[in-house]
Amino acid sequence: MDLATFERLLSPAGQSLLTEIASRAGIESDLAPGTRLRKGYDIEFVAAAVTQNHLRGKARSKFGDGAARMYFTPEALEQSTRAAVSEHRAARLSSSGASAVVDLGCGIGGDLIAFARLGMRVRGVELDPVRAAIARANLTALGFSGTVSCEDATTVAIASDEATFVDPARRDGKGRIFDPTNCVPSWDFVTSLLGGRGVSKTMPGIDHRLIPAGVEAEWISVDGNLVEACLWGVAFASVRRRATMLPSGATLTSDDDECSLVEAPGAYLYEPDDAAIRAGLVTAVAAKVDGWLIDPKIAWVSSAAHVPTPFARAFRVIDELPFREKPLKAALVAHDIGTLTIKKRGVDVIPEVLIKKLKLKGTVTATVVMTRVQDEGRAYLVNPL
Numbered sequence: 124m125d126l127a128t129f130e131r132l133l134s135p136a137g138q139s140l141l142t143e144i145a146s147r148a149g150i151e152s153d154l155a156p157g158t159r160l161r162k163g164y165d166i167e168f169v170a171a172a173v174t175q176n177h178l179r180g181k182a183r184s185k186f187g188d189g190a191a192r193m194y195f196t197p198e199a200l201e202q203s204t205r206a207a208v209s210e211h212r213a214a215r216l217s218s219s220g221a222s223a224v225v226d227l228g229c230g231i232g233g234d235l236i237a238f239a240r241l242g243m244r245v246r247g248v249e250l251d252p253v254r255a256a257i258a259r260a261n262l263t264a265l266g267f268s269g270t271v272s273c274e275d276a277t278t279v280a281i282a283s284d285e286a287t288f289v290d291p292a293r294r295d296g297k298g299r300i301f302d303p304t305n306c307v308p309s310w311d312f313v314t315s316l317l318g319g320r321g322v323s324k325t326m327p328g329i330d331h332r333l334i335p336a337g338v339e340a341e342w343i344s345v346d347g348n349l350v351e352a353c354l355w356g357v358a359f360a361s362v363r364r365r366a367t368m369l370p371s372g373a374t375l376t377s378d379d380d381e382c383s384l385v386e387a388p389g390a391y392l393y394e395p396d397d398a399a400i401r402a403g404l405v406t407a408v409a410a411k412v413d414g415w416l417i418d419p420k421i422a423w424v425s426s427a428a429h430v431p432t433p434f435a436r437a438f439r440v441i442d443e444l445p446f447r448e449k450p451l452k453a454a455l456v457a458h459d460i461g462t463l464t465i466k467k468r469g470v471d472v473i474p475e476v477l478i479k480k481l482k483l484k485g486t487v488t489a490t491v492v493m494t495r496v497q498d499e500g501r502a503y504l505v506n507p508l
């Protein structure tokens with residue numbers, strides 16, 4: 124979508140076209156309004172409005188009901204931060220005393236909106252003219268004030284009361300491992316901001332060695348899925364590493380007690396949340412459940428008694444099973460198991476391949492943990508709690 128088409132969508136004609144398409148949703152197929160409306164409008168305009176309506180539906184999982192009034196492009200929606208995370212970040216920034224923020228590369232405004240929602244004075248800067256116009260329109264559509272300029276974020280002046288936020292795009296648009304030479308604005312620009320009142324979203328796969336001195340890295344998961352890491356500049360950092368689980372907001376840090384005791388599994392096993400694993404806080408999870416590690420390098424924790432925790436998924440150990448395929452199959456047959464989930468860590472097992480080979484025909488559904496315990500492959504029949 125080019126800028127002229129987007130501006131037409133904002134015009135009264137565009138708004139009534141969007142309203143009409145939305146009102147037909149569910150009554151007609153995606154293509155039908157296009158075919159019918161082309162009688163009154165040109166084809167590109169109708170296609171842009173139909174696409175916009177489709178993107179609004181898709182964006183609902185990230186932005187909730189507000190998505191129905193917002194504007195997107197497919198790539199910018201893909202890159203935008205979901206509200207659960209941007210609101211958590213905005214709340215933390217606001218509670219640390221920041222009242223104004225400049226978003227340097229604001230895209231369609233996912234983060235900008237969250238800052239505005241908390242009453243902060245917001246200013247977006249975006250190189251792409253269509254995205255800049257969309258971010259501006261999104262603020263207006265949701266009833267927030269703020270400005271968005273279309274310019275290079277690396278050269279704008281920052282006011283003394285403004286905190287900075289930057290969510291760099293990956294230059295090639297792909298990959299989960301963070302390569303600092305591969306983002307725009309550049310990693311050098313990002314780290315220069317982190318020396319002060321800067322905050323940056325980054326890839327959860329970031330190598331800990333890249334985190335500048337004095338900066339806090341916060342790994343964030345939503346509903347158990349690791350979604351991003353956020354770097355808190357020197358002015359906002361309070362610990363070195365943190366794992367935050369949303370929506371609960373439960374948080375674990377490198378200042379929490381740790382337990383690095385290693386022993387064979389006891390009555391309970393815990394699979395730490397990926398945010399805790401990435402943050403290098405598995406030993407802190409072990410301390411929270413009065414437990415221990417089952418191997419110094421494996422992210423499973425065990426305990427003698429069940430301690431409910433937001434930082435890990437707990438399993439009751441029912442039985443230890445043989446690890447090798449043939450005796451494992453015999454044990455699973457003896458338990459009448461037909462449907463199996465294998466959770467593996469640190470061992471050379473491909474669950475789908477093994478499950479196929481086992482050809483189980485029993486009536487029971489079960490979970491087996493296959494893991495390394497002090498350099499040995501072990502298998503445990505477990506019950507999720």
Ligand SMILES: C[S@@+](CC[C@H](N)C(=O)[O-])C[C@H]1O[C@@H](n2cnc3c(N)ncnc32)[C@H](O)[C@@H]1O
Pocket residue numbers: 199202203204227228229230231232233234235248249250251254274275276277290291292293307308
């Ligand atoms: C990952 S997206 C930001 C998404 C945004 N946080 C959101 O939630 O919608 C990164 C944005 O930075 C913009 N960008 C990259 N380099 C820039 C620069 N030098 N100046 C301004 N914007 C830039 C890109 O055009 C892109 O829209």
